[in-house]
Amino acid sequence: MNVTDTKINHGFWKSRKELNKNTSLYAVLKSFEDSGRIRALTGENTNQEKPHIFWESDLAKLMEGAFFSMQQEKDKKLEKICDSIIDKIIGNQEDDGYLNYFFSKHEPDNKFSNLRDRHELYCAGHMLESSIEHHKATGNSKFFDAMEKYVDHIISKFGIDEGKIRGYPGHQEIELALVKAYEHTNNKKFLDLANYFIDERGTNTEGTDHYFIKERKILKEKEKDFDPSILPSWIRDFVNFGPDPHGTTSSSHGDLQGKVFRDLQYWQSHERPIDQKTAEGHSVRALYMFTAMADLARLNNNTHLLNTCKTLWRNILDKRMYVHCGVGSAHIGERFSFDYDLPNDMAYAETCATIALIYFANRLSKIELNSEYADIIENSLYNLLLASTSLDGKGFFYDNYLECDPGYLHYQQRRHGIRDEYHICSCCPPNITRLFASMDMYIYNIFDNSLVIDQYISSEIDLTKSSQGLKIDQKSDFPHKGYSKIEIIESNSNASVIYFRIPSWDKNMIIKLNGAKVDYELVNGYAKINNNWKKDDVIELSFDFTPRFIRTNPNVRFNVRRACIFRGPILYCLEEKDNGKYLNKFVVDSNKTIEEVEDQINSEKIISLNAKGYKFEDTSTLYLHDKPNLTETNLKYIPYYCWSNRGENEMLVWVNEN
Numbered sequence: 001m002n003v004t005d006t007k008i009n010h011g012f013w014k015s016r017k018e019l020n021k022n023t024s025l026y027a028v029l030k031s032f033e034d035s036g037r038i039r040a041l042t043g044e045n046t047n048q049e050k051p052h053i054f055w056e057s058d059l060a061k062l063m064e065g066a067f068f069s070m071q072q073e074k075d076k077k078l079e080k081i082c083d084s085i086i087d088k089i090i091g092n093q094e095d096d097g098y099l100n101y102f103f104s105k106h107e108p109d110n111k112f113s114n115l116r117d118r119h120e121l122y123c124a125g126h127m128l129e130s131s132i133e134h135h136k137a138t139g140n141s142k143f144f145d146a147m148e149k150y151v152d153h154i155i156s157k158f159g160i161d162e163g164k165i166r167g168y169p170g171h172q173e174i175e176l177a178l179v180k181a182y183e184h185t186n187n188k189k190f191l192d193l194a195n196y197f198i199d200e201r202g203t204n205t206e207g208t209d210h211y212f213i214k215e216r217k218i219l220k221e222k223e224k225d226f227d228p229s230i231l232p233s234w235i236r237d238f239v240n241f242g243p244d245p246h247g248t249t250s251s252s253h254g255d256l257q258g259k260v261f262r263d264l265q266y267w268q269s270h271e272r273p274i275d276q277k278t279a280e281g282h283s284v285r286a287l288y289m290f291t292a293m294a295d296l297a298r299l300n301n302n303t304h305l306l307n308t309c310k311t312l313w314r315n316i317l318d319k320r321m322y323v324h325c326g327v328g329s330a331h332i333g334e335r336f337s338f339d340y341d342l343p344n345d346m347a348y349a350e351t352c353a354t355i356a357l358i359y360f361a362n363r364l365s366k367i368e369l370n371s372e373y374a375d376i377i378e379n380s381l382y383n384l385l386l387a388s389t390s391l392d393g394k395g396f397f398y399d400n401y402l403e404c405d406p407g408y409l410h411y412q413q414r415r416h417g418i419r420d421e422y423h424i425c426s427c428c429p430p431n432i433t434r435l436f437a438s439m440d441m442y443i444y445n446i447f448d449n450s451l452v453i454d455q456y457i458s459s460e461i462d463l464t465k466s467s468q469g470l471k472i473d474q475k476s477d478f479p480h481k482g483y484s485k486i487e488i489i490e491s492n493s494n495a496s497v498i499y500f501r502i503p504s505w506d507k508n509m510i511i512k513l514n515g516a517k518v519d520y521e522l523v524n525g526y527a528k529i530n531n532n533w534k535k536d537d538v539i540e541l542s543f544d545f546t547p548r549f550i551r552t553n554p555n556v557r558f559n560v561r562r563a564c565i566f567r568g569p570i571l572y573c574l575e576e577k578d579n580g581k582y583l584n585k586f587v588v589d590s591n592k593t594i595e596e597v598e599d600q601i602n603s604e605k606i607i608s609l610n611a612k613g614y615k616f617e618d619t620s621t622l623y624l625h626d627k628p629n630l631t632e633t634n635l636k637y638i639p640y641y642c643w644s645n646r647g648e649n650e651m652l653v654w655v656n657e658n
């Protein structure tokens with residue numbers, strides 16, 4: 001699906017998209033202007049504003065979000081702003097096609113010399129993606145032409161031929177961008193380079209032949225005569241590395257960080273991607289790579305690679321994913337750790353990682369019909385992604401905790417329990433704005449030439465010019481009520497199939513066609529209905545939104561004898577504002593009925609939940625000889641996405657269960 005095939009046209013998500021475009025996008029833009037990201041492109045930055053190696057990628061992502069919006073609705077103001085940034089970016093292109101202002105201006109001798117740590121190809125990937133959407137939005141190819149020239153330069157430098165660099169990116173991203181460029185142009189050179197990067201990665205893992213180990217040895221020689229203190233701290237972090245298990249680097253972070261940051265798993269280069277069986281290392285790198293692998297499995301018809309993707313998918317979903325679809329639980333290394341290691345208050349669960357999980361799910365859904373992919377996208381959107389942005393659209397979470405004790409976070413020197421308007425390392429905010437700007441493309445799918453309805457989000461889709469021959473309009477009451485109405489606006493087809501996703505949380509979904517309940521065939525989590533659809537046909541879908549308790553596999557040590565609550569797709573939590581301090585004193589009674597209440601947080605209309613339960617009595621001593629007393633109490637739950645919009649305070653998702 002392209003972002004222009006579907007249009008979110010009213011309801012909850014239309015407001016969210018408007019907030020994203022009118023507030024979040026400009027808030028991030030302003031923070032990028034203020035922090036010098038735009039001035040740096042033309043060298044107008046001052047000494048106090050040293051550029052950072054991936055500032056270009058931040059701008060590329062932010063603009064890509066703008067281009068998605070512009071594809072749906074022309075916007076002269078936004079076009080002009082982006083045009084000026086593009087001119088600054090491509091003004092730095094060298095004659096041979098090389099395009100990265102940081103290296104061109106600040107370290108021209110170090111191009112492609114530190115693939116492992118310096119994000120050069122990562123920046124190229126984000127700029128390539130952005131340039132494709134710019135081309136689609138405006139018809140102007142200047143940005144894409146510049147990026148194609150840069151890709152040609154990269155092709156001339158990388159590969160298995162004699163004299164070329166047999167390396168690959170330390171931060172994957174360009175692989176999926178190259179697939180997009182291939183699908184945009186049909187030019188196989190893009191696909192070939194994507195295949196090369198995935199095929200070459202993790203080869204020669206014996207001894208010192210591994211590319212990153214060889215690269216380190218060369219850099220270590222160079223660094224002997226180099227004083228890193230002359231560099232700003234931002235850059236120094238990426239130059240002077242902690243020790244790695246191969247003993248090829250010098251220490252700057254201490255042994256612990258050295259190990260978790262600098263093993264080959266961190267870069268998913270410990271073995272060939274096609275041989276990997278568990279999701280390892282830095283979660284965003286991993287998931288961008290898995291996304292590209294799924295793309296390549298589809299385009300190359302590679303069953304082996306597809307099976308690898310499915311094995312990795314299972315490992316994530318069955319053992320390494322939070323209930324709100326956060327992934328990469330370890331904050332040291334921003335990475336996957338080990339099976340069932342899902343701490344709540346120390347959760348890393350970077351917003352970018354869940355965005356990348358959405359991409360991975362989306363790519364797999366292009367290959368096979370399986371409602372699990374759309375289930376994960378739904379959960380990600382309604383919970384972690386919505387929560388990543390403040391209700392006023394101006395603040396953003398980088399990590400997404402499931403338990404917050406502000407005192408603990410401050411003591412651990414983690415980010416605090418409020419959304420920041422500016423992050424020094426700002427990968428997440430522009431990624432959030434581009435995801436919301438493009439989320440129209442995750443609502444419907446085409447499988448086996450049939451329309452698949454994946455998300456119950458108010459929107460229209462026109463497929464009258466395709467073989468499906470249908471134009472439909474969906475009006476959904478999600479997430480407040482479990483009802484969605486789909487009208488056939490036009491039909492020029494004879495009998496055709498529509499697949500309706502049955503959410504994993506509701507096995508009793510009822511479907512009515514023109515008022516009469518219809519039976520359906522169950523296919524991989526979808527209701528398959530073959531019908532001679534006519535104009536004005538009305539399909540009504542009713543979902544069970546009764547609040548329900550969810551528990552965790554007891555191997556997750558943090559959540560034993562705890563439960564969380566979902567209502568429809570929405571995850572709930574307790575907040576200190578409603579329940580007082582020390583939320584772990586509460587015990588929810590899962591045998592009692594939960595009351596649903598129309599409520600409001602700031603100007604956001606919500607359904608809050610009143611549950612029955614108990615509270616441990618207060619005591620002044622630290623240790624007790626007797627079992628503590630419990631008193632009956634009410635627990636007020638609010639949607640997880642609304643937490644921390646009334647100031648920094650405690651929050652808890654997994655509550656003790658009686």
Ligand SMILES: [Zn+2]
Nearest residue numbers: 350352427428
């Ligand atoms: Zn991020």
